[in-house]
């Protein structure tokens with residue numbers, strides 16, 4: 001009888017074990033802030049590497065359920081979440097995974113602290129980041145709207161740490177007509193005579209987090225013109241005090257490739273009461289703050305999933321023996337993992353840089369140049385990190401050999417969940433076109449981007465590193481000046497900018513911290 005048993009990969013405290021996160025925080029946070037936030041991060045790291053991860057593995061086969069009718073023929077449309085998600089909701093509230101950004105204990109750096117919590121929390125909760133992202137985005141949108149009645153009504157629930165009071169928010173934009181061209185939306189809003197309340201009639205085709213207590217959605221007030229301008233942004237609550245939906249039928253849950261814990265539903269709104277958030281037009285523009293926040297979460301989730309895969313893969317490499325030695329001693333396997341690590345680290349620094357800029361923007365401490373950069377880099381960051389997550393998690397599966405393809409290792413879900421990141425919150429192409437818009441005047445915009453990238457390299461003496469960044473910038477600028485086929489090349493152009501700024505930020509980090517491990521690998525990998 002063969003006696004061999006393979007030790008599985010294991011996770012330690014996911015904060016203590018994360019050199020990249022720790023060295024980043026040590027660089028950007030003042031010592032007193034770092035010391036203040038460390039306990040919360042270590043606690044989240046302990047949960048993520050321990051209790052939540054064990055629950056995640058035990059919960060693997062569970063999925064949310066929709067019960068449309070009760071035994072007596074009443075339409076109830078009840079959603080039951082899985083045990084992992086029920087626990088995740090509680091932990092998210094108690095640990096302030098949304099609230100931290102709004103409590104502002106550390107001014108503009110509160111956003112960095114919150115993103116670090118989200119980054120640790122996400123990969124052990126099977127994308128509970130989805131409802132949290134929309135909750136965060138809805139909070140920001142309501143606060144920006146100046147609609148005091150809605151702020152007073154909803155925001156305290158969205159940012160509370162009390163699980164009994166905690167609400168999550170949905171974001172219902174996509175209809176059958178399209179998630180990219182949302183101006184085609186067909187949902188109609190009819191104002192009740194003599195009242196500020198509207199009734200919504202239409203179908204929403206992808207609504208994640210349908211268990212949420214509220215949603216922000218788009219609908220066209222009767223008489224408004226077609227297109228995006230004619231849509232208005234509405235606030236609605238999904239159920240009454242007895243748990244009955246507010247004239248919302250949940251037609252079915254989507255049968256998806258991944259994110260299978262997320263209850264993504266198709267809805268019919270049949271007279272759903274709703275309030276205008278801000279004016280009766282320009283809904284697409286008014287929902288933009290929500291999308292900026294969910295795109296940030298998308299990037300944080302991308303780096304979190306990459307990090308989880310690599311944490312498991314590095315651990316496994318020290319345990320799996322082939323041809324007389326652990327994989328961790330095989331130069332080619334080590335090189336493979338190092339290139340993936342470089343991808344992850346580059347993506348990490350871009351995603352967290354957006355967190356830094358977002359924090360400054362929220363406290364009104366952002367310069368005009370940084371505000372412009374935040375507008376430009378948000379779509380670039382989202383599209384670049386999402387693509388990297390799919391590539392890295394695919395490679396992570398291969399690094400386990402056949403085990404990476406076997407469901408009860410808990411590994412394949414990393415790839416399936418990553419695959420949604422380039423699709424929702426704006427596809428790669430849609431964001432690439434947005435990048436061109438954000439650039440404004442192409443040549444002037446490119447010059448500003450170049451200044452931002454090169455400022456990361458101040459004081460860098462490694463000629464090779466500087467020349468790779470400079471040549472990528474020249475390449476992009478030359479293509480732009482030619483002005484040929486700008487639209488069809490937008491994706492390649494945006495990815496070039498994304499990878500260039502990632503490399504520049506990776507170099508900046510290694511210059512500003514004691515670590516100097518991955519910039520040179522990054523040069524080879526990223527270009």
Ligand SMILES: Cc1cc2nc3c(=O)[nH]c(=O)nc-3n(C[C@H](O)[C@H](O)[C@H](O)COP(=O)(O)OP(=O)(O)OC[C@H]3O[C@@H](n4cnc5c(N)ncnc54)[C@H](O)[C@@H]3O)c2cc1C
Pocket residue numbers: 170171172173174177178179180181206207208209256259264420423424425426427428429430433
């Ligand atoms: C799991 C999941 C959960 C979701 N949850 C939500 C949710 O909670 N709320 C919500 O509102 N939506 C949600 N969505 C919908 C998601 O945002 C849309 O699927 C996405 O925006 C794309 O829209 P679409 O599916 O209609 O594709 P389309 O808009 O039809 O796009 C199809 C393809 O065409 C490309 N394309 C479109 N326009 C252009 C162009 N001008 N130039 C070049 N290429 C173009 C796109 O990149 C894409 O590849 C969810 C989707 C998924 C998969």
